Amino acid sequence: MSALDDTDRRLLRLLQEDAARPASEIGRELGLSQPAAWRRIRRLREIGALKGRRLDLDAAALGFGVTVFLGVKLARTGRANLEDFERAVSAIREVQTVEHVLGLYDYRLRVVARDLADFERVLRRRIMTLPGIGPVEANVLLSEERLPGPI
Structure with missing residues (x-):
């Protein structure tokens, strides 16, 4: 660069x-x-310093009152399993970010839902049926202070 x-x-x-x-x-x-x-x-x-433009939407104002961070451990790791999981989880519209991380879990997901009942539906019917999924830990967002600053 x-x-x-x-x-x-x-x-x-x-x-x-x-x-x-x-x-x-x-x-x-x-x-x-x-x-x-x-x-x-x-x-x-x-040179890649700018990667497009983003529009920040207010999830709560749009009816998505719950944000949950999920730690996801895959039952089996391997390149094919990672790619299958990433492709499948990226198709779930409630999943806002998919981060492949190092640590206790393999992935960190940011999921929005209308309420806890809606989140439970997304978790049970969509996320827990993903290929290769193992243990999942959920953390409900209580508040967020985003301080975007220059890198």
Whole structure:
């Protein structure tokens, strides 16, 4: 990856705050012209420092009042088992993130549901029927303070 200078880092901080901010506004804040700001943004995409745009949705406001983190241990590990599990779990729309981790569990899942009864339905009918699934531990999210900051 190409080295990032101070202007690139400031640009990334501005985009983290608001990814939809126009290049002309970014340029003004950084002391660059709009084309120069746009070229930097394009270069950051090309080198992989920017991986797209995201929209943060408020799950609770959309009717998903429960978030549960699941620790999942596979009954059998191996490349084929991992790929089968990842493919199957990624198809469950309530599963928001799938993280392959090192430690007590093989995977960490973030699951949203309308309420605990809805979560139980998703767990029993969808998650516990996945290929290769072993022990599962659930942790219900009580509150979340997300402090996104520059890397």
